[in-house]
Structures are given as structure tokens and as C-alpha cells.
Amino acid sequence: MAILEVEDLVSGYSEVMILNGVSIHCGDNEIVSIIGPNGAGKSTLMKSIFGLISVKQGSVAFDGRSIIGMRPNQLVKLGMSYVPQEKNVFPSLTVEENLQMGAFIRNDDLTGSMDRVFELFPFIADKRKSVSGTLSGGGRQMLALGRALMLEPRLLLLDEPSAGLAPLVRDEIFEKVMEIQQSGVAILMVEQNAKKALGMSDRGYVLVMGKNRYEDTGEALLANPEVGRLYLGGA
Amino acid sequence: MDLSGLFSYFVFFLVIVSVYGLLSLGLNIQWGYTKLFNIGIAGFFAVGAYTSAILTTPPAMDRVGGFNMPFLPALVIAVLLSGFIAFLIGIPTLKLKEDYLAIATIGIAETIRLFFNNEAWLANGVRGVSGIPRPFQHYITFNYNLFYLLLMVVFVIGVYLAIEKALKSPWGRVLKAIGEDETVTQAMGKNIIRYKMESLVLGSMIMGMAGSLYAHFIQFISPEVFVPMSATFLVWVMLIAGGSGSNKGALLGALVIWGLWSLTDLITNVVPVDYAVKAGAFRVIAIAIFLEVILLVRPQGILGEKSVMKAAKKQEQE
Amino acid sequence: MLQLIANGIIFGSIIALGAIGLTMVYGILKFANFAHGDTMSLGAYLALLFLSLQVPFPIAVVLAIAVSIAVAILIDHYLYRFFRTTGPIILLIASVGVALFLRNVILLFWGPDLTYYSRAIHLDFEVIPGISMNSYEIGIIIVTAALIVLVHLFLKKTRIGKAMRASSDNMDLAEVVGIDTRRVIIWTWSVGTALAVFGGIMLGLENGLRPPMGWQLLLPLFAAAILGGIGQPYGAMVGGLIIGIAQEVSTGFISTAYKPAVAFIIMILVLLIRPQGIFGGSKRWI
Ligand SMILES: Nc1ncnc2c1ncn2[C@@H]1O[C@H](COP(=O)(O)OP(=O)(O)OP(=O)(O)O)[C@@H](O)[C@H]1O
Ligand SMILES: [Mg+2]
Numbered sequence: 082m083a084i085l086e087v088e089d090l091v092s093g094y095s096e097v098m099i100l101n102g103v104s105i106h107c108g109d110n111e112i113v114s115i116i117g118p119n120g121a122g123k124s125t126l127m128k129s130i131f132g133l134i135s136v137k138q139g140s141v142a143f144d145g146r147s148i149i150g151m152r153p154n155q156l157v158k159l160g161m162s163y164v165p166q167e168k169n170v171f172p173s174l175t176v177e178e179n180l181q182m183g184a185f186i187r188n189d190d191l192t193g194s195m196d197r198v199f200e201l202f203p204f205i206a207d208k209r210k211s212v213s214g215t216l217s218g219g220g221r222q223m224l225a226l227g228r229a230l231m232l233e234p235r236l237l238l239l240d241e242p243s244a245g246l247a248p249l250v251r252d253e254i255f256e257k258v259m260e261i262q263q264s265g266v267a268i269l270m271v272e273q274n275a276k277k278a279l280g281m282s283d284r285g286y287v288l289v290m291g292k293n294r295y296e297d298t299g300e301a302l303l304a305n306p307e308v309g310r311l312y313l314g315g316a
Numbered sequence: 317m318d319l320s321g322l323f324s325y326f327v328f329f330l331v332i333v334s335v336y337g338l339l340s341l342g343l344n345i346q347w348g349y350t351k352l353f354n355i356g357i358a359g360f361f362a363v364g365a366y367t368s369a370i371l372t373t374p375p376a377m378d379r380v381g382g383f384n385m386p387f388l389p390a391l392v393i394a395v396l397l398s399g400f401i402a403f404l405i406g407i408p409t410l411k412l413k414e415d416y417l418a419i420a421t422i423g424i425a426e427t428i429r430l431f432f433n434n435e436a437w438l439a440n441g442v443r444g445v446s447g448i449p450r451p452f453q454h455y456i457t458f459n460y461n462l463f464y465l466l467l468m469v470v471f472v473i474g475v476y477l478a479i480e481k482a483l484k485s486p487w488g489r490v491l492k493a494i495g496e497d498e499t500v501t502q503a504m505g506k507n508i509i510r511y512k513m514e515s516l517v518l519g520s521m522i523m524g525m526a527g528s529l530y531a532h533f534i535q536f537i538s539p540e541v542f543v544p545m546s547a548t549f550l551v552w553v554m555l556i557a558g559g560s561g562s563n564k565g566a567l568l569g570a571l572v573i574w575g576l577w578s579l580t581d582l583i584t585n586v587v588p589v590d591y592a593v594k595a596g597a598f599r600v601i602a603i604a605i606f607l608e609v610i611l612l613v614r615p616q617g618i619l620g621e622k623s624v625m626k627a628a629k630k631q632e633q634e
Numbered sequence: 635m636l637q638l639i640a641n642g643i644i645f646g647s648i649i650a651l652g653a654i655g656l657t658m659v660y661g662i663l664k665f666a667n668f669a670h671g672d673t674m675s676l677g678a679y680l681a682l683l684f685l686s687l688q689v690p691f692p693i694a695v696v697l698a699i700a701v702s703i704a705v706a707i708l709i710d711h712y713l714y715r716f717f718r719t720t721g722p723i724i725l726l727i728a729s730v731g732v733a734l735f736l737r738n739v740i741l742l743f744w745g746p747d748l749t750y751y752s753r754a755i756h757l758d759f760e761v762i763p764g765i766s767m768n769s770y771e772i773g774i775i776i777v778t779a780a781l782i783v784l785v786h787l788f789l790k791k792t793r794i795g796k797a798m799r800a801s802s803d804n805m806d807l808a809e810v811v812g813i814d815t816r817r818v819i820i821w822t823w824s825v826g827t828a829l830a831v832f833g834g835i836m837l838g839l840e841n842g843l844r845p846p847m848g849w850q851l852l853l854p855l856f857a858a859a860i861l862g863g864i865g866q867p868y869g870a871m872v873g874g875l876i877i878g879i880a881q882e883v884s885t886g887f888i889s890t891a892y893k894p895a896v897a898f899i900i901m902i903l904v905l906l907i908r909p910q911g912i913f914g915g916s917k918r919w920i
Binding site: 351353355407408409412413414415416418419420422423424426427430431433434545549552556593594596597598600601603604605607608611612615 | 660737742899
């Protein structure tokens, strides 16, 4: 069963529509990648799903229930978390405080969840009292992922988790994403690193000019010569 | 009031409207087109007025000047000096976020007022400067106020036409573009700070001109005149009510708001003295509420272009 | 000189209390609130009102704070809220209107004359050699110090305090992570207004009450906030003290009438030399 179902989505900014009928879905515990050229509307799709820009047409359902018109602080309660493409940590807060903010809606003790995050990301565990603005790019990305896990979501939306990272750090992040998925979280991920992303995904979509052009398993998309030529940077 | 009394009241009223019309036109260049937030109008108005007062009065014992200078050269100096002070204010603030200009302009206006208030050697301090000569008085054989009104109308129309013409030039188009969408204009490769500076200076020069013309008409000025309420806030209400971004709106706003303001003044004058302060307070409360209602209900003003608000909205979203 | 510095600390405490609220509103709601000085006056006069109803002083302070917070939140709800998407300048204009509104409401109810909380005379005594103060002034310094510690604990230890710092960093992200930003806004007004009312009452104790008392403090408040790095409460505290001391010390050399001008000149110098303020630069709160 699909945890997320997006159908014929039309949305954009004030008068300009960026998405013109996007349909995607993400199954329980699936890892799904969305790739596509710059400006295709990938981030816009993520923001529309997460209620940050208003949807003009189409439907978005989480767990079979429409979530159109819901604010982010309602969506996190349902079990969905989102890590934006950039500026995804609070730079003046410490690592620990950032994680606490991820669990703002919770009143109970956070130590359990926090320990789990630190277990997954030992790198930031050592820096729990440091101000997050001083972290490296990789550290910040780990913190952003960790923050999104604080409410133990069932679906994680990731917008280019590997952007701007050195190859080694990038691979580490991808490994962590896999680990998160294996722990039972469905993942919908936008990536520029298309080959790598499709390689680890159950399924993938190619988004072009506000529409999903191709949809297939990760392997099949990688093997598709047309997709390869146009969107994966040649053979 | 008999008919001739009514007539002279009306002439007086229109002269003051013209003064405010100039202030409002000056502010429109700054805010209406380039989104520069000047809340130190009173300061530039004061500089214009005091410069003219000091330059044109006959020599006085207890203060600087006067220099017996003729009206027009003094006016030119007053205008230039206002522009120069605007230039100085622009240097530290124009490259920063818009709010800093607001804070700095209110600071300079307050400092200027304190300066004239306390430096008696310069302009008689709180007692103010009196006996400011009326220009061309000897040549005028008819009602002088009527003549002055005609003079004001010439200045207002002159400034209005000059601004309209300037705005149609390439320079003016860039100015408008900055107000509409700063990032786009920057992308066009224009030096935004230079254009903003020109807009700030030009607008303040017109405010200085208004100050000079006011001083020559009333013939007496004191720091009291240049408090933020009457000299700055009312002008803002005029421009916003009339429609920022429209020069006709700026003038219409001056007429309508000064009309309302004078009307409420008449009411204040008929209540017993004991209530005068309260009535005065009530008047300001009313105008403050009026401003908020315009902002909420018709932010583009009576004659304003809708796009001004849209541009502001768009900028916010980016 | 020592005495002037002591006076500066007293006055600087009052400025600091006002500037913290100003800078918080700037940091979170992103606009320069020109009505903040008049909020201080409102609080001071409300305390006067409750005192005249024979309410004991501490309770009068609490009531003044409660009513002022209610007023601030109502104004936000019925006015500022609608301008959040139209950009900071419309908010600024609206706040100038609110400033005039508040000041004239005060004028309407209490009249223009100087009034005092009490007629009692508090004698100065020598606290340490060279510095004399009266008991009010010692109280002002102690209460300010206590409030600053409380604000610090609030921002550092409480969930909502941390959420306020987070929102000041990045309001959009705060929304994304699930912070209830509407609650953050209400808390921002509450904390800022409470501190402003404390400052206003202290100003009333020190100088008596006049309707324009808060408006006239606006320039020093902004100077303090900018000096400390706008958006940063800790900066505002230090900025307030520096401005207060500079203003008082200046009276040793120039007319006291120029106090606001001193604040203004410091502000211009800061804008020229280090516009992000002494504590700015890394966009941090500390
Ligand atoms: N806030 C905004 N207001 C108006 N237009 C926007 C806004 N954000 C993005 N756009 C436009 O929407 C289009 C799609 O942007 P989007 O960020 O969704 O692309 P993307 O596929 O994520 O690209 P990238 O790979 O660069 O992240 C672009 O043309 C962009 O200019
Ligand atoms: Mg993107």
C-alpha cells in the first residue's frame, strides 16, 4: 500500500505554475528517487507535498487520507518529516537544541530519540554542545537528517541530501539514508546525483518541465538508454 | 465669518496645502518610486526653512545672520543644503536593509530639531526666528496671500512637471524599476545605490524647498513647527492615502488630508479650552486609525497603482 | 565622572530592557517596531492607574504588564498579522501609526503634565565613595540584573525560548520542523512587552511620567539594538548599557538636551564601521 500518493498535482508560486500534473507514489518502506534537470520543479514538488506552497489542483494523500491544506506542524504529527534543500539547520542553536526543535511538538523525555540519532550519526554526537553553524557541510546534513528523525516519522522527504558534499561524505550520507530506510522509514528523495540515487532506490521518477516523464524501477531507469543520455550525463 | 474672511481663510488653507503638496511630492520620489523609507521629513523641512530664515532676515544681534539675502538665492541654498544632508545620511544607510534608513532619518530629524532648539546663537533657540521677509512684497498691490498662493502654485506645478518628465526619461524608468523589483534591476546591471542616493537627495531637496517657502509665508519659525507629528507623519498619511507612486495622488492626498486635519482643528477650537488637549489627542488618534484602515483596506491609496503593493509582496516571497 | 557612569548604568538598564524587546521583535517578526517606546509609556501609565486604585506596587506592576501584553497581542492580531506577507516597511509604517495611537490615548486619559508615582522623596546616599544613588536607583539596577538573568535562562533552557531563537534564525525552517510559530510570535510579544513595561515603570520612577517619555527613548533603543547587533538580545543588553553610559557621560561636556543626539551619533558610527553590530557577524544570539 502506498504511504504517499500524489495525483495530477498542479502548483507553483503566485501566478506561475511550476508543476503541471505530477503523479507519483511511494510505498510503505520504499525508497523512491526523483531526478530531473535544474529548475524542473523537484523542490517545488517537495514543498507542495509538505504544505509550504498551496496546491492549485490535484490530490495529495498520506496513508490514504488527503493532506491538502494541512500545515507542516500538523503533518509532522501524522508522521511525515521534510529536510529542505538548503538552510536546513538553525545555525545559532547547538546540535542538541536543533534536535530538540525537531521534536517541538513532543512534551515527553527526548533522551531515547536523541540517543538513537546520535547512534546513527556518531559524528554529531561528539559535537552535541557545539553551535551548529560551526559544523561542516556533512555535519550539517547529518544534523538535518537527525532532526527529521526526532519524531520517528514513517515518511521522510529529502531534498538533495548530498548537494555540495565531498564524494566521501556524500557516500556516507547515502549509506545513512539506506540505514534509515532499513529501520522502517519510507523515503522520497530528490537527487542531482542521479546514478547513485537510482542505484539505491526501489523506484524512480524523472521530472521534466513540471511533469513526470519516466517512471520505473531504479535499475530499469539506469538501464534506459534515453534516460541515460538525457539525464544521467551520457553513457 | 463673512465672505471675505472665508475667502482669505481659503487662500491661506490652499497655501498650506501647496506646502504639504511639495513635501508629499518629495516623499513620493523617495518612497513611491524607490521604496526609501524617510521618516525624517521634518528635518529636511526644517533645514530648508531655517536656511532661508537665517539668510534673508536683516542682521540680528543675538544670533547668526541675518544676511538680507534676496529670496531666490536663499531658496537655492536652502534646497542644496537639504540635499547635502540627505546625501550624508544616505552614505551609511543606503547599502543596508531598508529599516536602517528609517531609523537614521528619524534620528537626523530629531537631532536637527534639538540643535535649533538649544543653539540660541544660531537661530534664537525655542523663541524661533521672526520677521522673515515676504518675497516681492513691494511689487504686490493686491492681496499678498493670493499672490503667494499663485507663487506656490507655480512652484508645485513646476516641480510636478519636472518630476513627471524625469520619470519618463531612462533615469526615471530605472528609478521606478528599483521600487518594483530591486533584484531584477540589480541583475540589469544598474548601480542601485547610486540611483537610491539620487532619489533620496532629490526628494529631500524638494522638502527643503517646501520648508523655505513655508518660512517666507508664515514669516516666523520655531523648533515647535518641526515636530514629527505635523511635519512628518501627516505627510506620510497624505502620500499613502493619495496613492504612493502617483504624483497626482501625492497632491490629492495633501489636499484631502490637510482638509480633514483642518476640519478637525476647527472642531478642536470650538470646544472649551479645558478639553483642547484632549480634543487634540483625539484628532491624532483618529488620523492614526485612519492610516491603519487605509493600509488594511486600500493600501494602494486613492490614486495609487496596485502594482506597488504587489511588488512589495513579491519581494517578500523571494 | 564616576557618578556620571553610575547614572549611565541606571539609564542604560532602562534602555537595555527596552532594547531587548525591540531586538526580539526584529529578529522574529522582522520589522523595526516604532511603537515599542510607546509600549513602555503605556506600561508606565497603566502602573500609575493601578496604583491610584490602591493596588500594592508589585501587583500594580504585574497588572500593568498583563494589560500591556494583551494590548500588544491584540494589535498584532488585528493589524500586524495582515502585513506579514507585504514586507517589513508596511509593518514599520503601521507601527508608527500604533505609536501615535498609544501616545495620544495616554494623553487623552492622563493629560500632558508631568506626574509621579509617589510624592515621597528618596534621598541619595553614598553607595561607594564617589557614587551616590537613591533606593529606587539601586532597585532599578538589581531588578534589571535579575531580569537579564531570567531572559537568559528563558532563551537557553525553555523549549519556547529555544524555539524563539530558532525562529529568529530561520522562520521558514521553524515552520518546517513543526514549531508552532504562532505560539512563538505570541511569546515574543509577551516577553518583549513585559521587559518594556519594566523599563517604562523604571523610567517613571526615575524621571516621572510624561506621555512622550517612551517615544523620546526610541532613538537610544534603536541605537542600543543596532550597536548590539539587531536581532540579538544579548547584544541589546550590552548595547543598552553602552548607550546609557555614553549619554550620561556626554552631559559632562555638552548640554543634556543632546542625549538623544549622542545615541544617534553612536548609531551612525556603528552603521558606518560595523553595521552588523558588535555582536553580529555570525548571525548568532550570543
Ligand atoms: N519562491 C519562488 N517564487 C517563484 N518562483 C520560484 C520560487 N522558487 C522556485 N521558483 C521557480 O520554480 C522553478 C522550479 O524550481 P525548483 O526549485 O522546484 O526546481 P528544482 O527542480 O528543485 O531545481 P534545482 O535542481 O536547481 O534544485 C524554477 O524556474 C524557479 O525559478
Ligand atoms: Mg531544488
